[in-house]
Amino acid sequence: MINPFKQLEIIKTEVFTSLPQKFRKKSRTAWSDPNRQGAEVECFLEGPSFDRQGNLYCVDIPFGRVFRISPKGDWELVIQYDGWPNGLKFHKDGRAFIACYKKGLLVLDTKTGKLQLLKYDSNGNGTVDTWSYMDGVRILRIEIDADEDGKLDRWEHYGADQKLEKVGLSPSGDGKATRTEWHEQDVLVRAEEDTDEDGRTDKWETYENGRLTAVAFDTLHRGTPDRRLIYGPDGSVRVDER
Numbered sequence: 001m002i003n004p005f006k007q008l009e010i011i012k013t014e015v016f017t018s019l020p021q022k023f024r025k026k027s028r029t030a031w032s033d034p035n036r037q038g039a040e041v042e043c044f045l046e047g048p049s050f051d052r053q054g055n056l057y058c059v060d061i062p063f064g065r066v067f068r069i070s071p072k073g074d075w076e077l078v079i080q081y082d083g084w085p086n087g088l089k090f091h092k093d094g095r096a097f098i099a100c101y102k103k104g105l106l107v108l109d110t111k112t113g114k115l116q117l118l119k120y121d122s123n124g125n126g127t128v129d130t131w132s133y134m135d136g137v138r139i140l141r142i143e144i145d146a147d148e149d150g151k152l153d154r155w156e157h158y159g160a161d162q163k164l165e166k167v168g169l170s171p172s173g174d175g176k177a178t179r180t181e182w183h184e185q186d187v188l189v190r191a192e193e194d195t196d197e198d199g200r201t202d203k204w205e206t207y208e209n210g211r212l213t214a215v216a217f218d219t220l221h222r223g224t225p226d227r228r229l230i231y232g233p234d235g236s237v238r239v240d241e242r
């Protein structure tokens with residue numbers, strides 16, 4: 001607030017640094033079209049924050065970039081990704097949190113330049129419901145609370161080829177992964193479930209080309225299947241009890 005009785009002090013500013021030419025490629029982007037009426041842009045810098053070593057960080061919204069500027073004024077590109085980073089703040093443990101209005105809330109390891117975590121609101125109702133654990137741009141695991149009751153419902157694990165390998169599910173919605181499904185080349189191949197949540201698997205399912213072919217049950221609580229249902233391609237069901 002301006003104090004009307006105090007003489008205003010004029011502070012003279014000077015340019016400390018500006019975006020080096022090598023990072024300027026004037027062009028239109030999906031961000032600049034609605035925000036700059038289709039004009040070409042070089043950058044739109046936001047989110048200035050200092051790390052504990054005195055480097056100044058900022059984000060560039062239209063080109064999805066994060067820059068580090070040394071105390072001497074040297075610029076370095078930390079990461080460029082498919083997003084519109086708008087805000088950046090440092091946690092005291094050194095991690096950088098980025099508010100990106102294309103992806104959600106991101107956690108960046110500024111030493112490696114790798115994204116670690118992405119939190120987002122998949123249905124756009126203002127509550128985070130999805131957490132992606134990443135190694136750079138590679139997804140390791142995604143956790144989902146689909147009904148937003150604070151308990152996770154789905155855990156997706158991804159392989160090095162970025163295909164879904166394993167899914168944990170909580171059929172009862174209590175936040176415990178009691179069902180596990182395995183996928184090969186994006187097709188469900190088998191599943192295991194602890195239906196009574198006693199900590200032991202009691203149901204096994206086998207699939208072929210995504211079709212359920214057999215279900216085995218441990219009805220006697222012996223830890224092994226004692227009853228099997230075998231589903232034929234013609235719609236037949238055979239019961240096998242041992």
Ligand SMILES: [Ca+2]
Nearest residue numbers: 121125127129
């Ligand atoms: Ca949501």
Ligand SMILES: [Ca+2]
Nearest residue numbers: 145147149151
């Ligand atoms: Ca839930």
Ligand SMILES: [Ca+2]
Nearest residue numbers: 194198200202
């Ligand atoms: Ca069980």
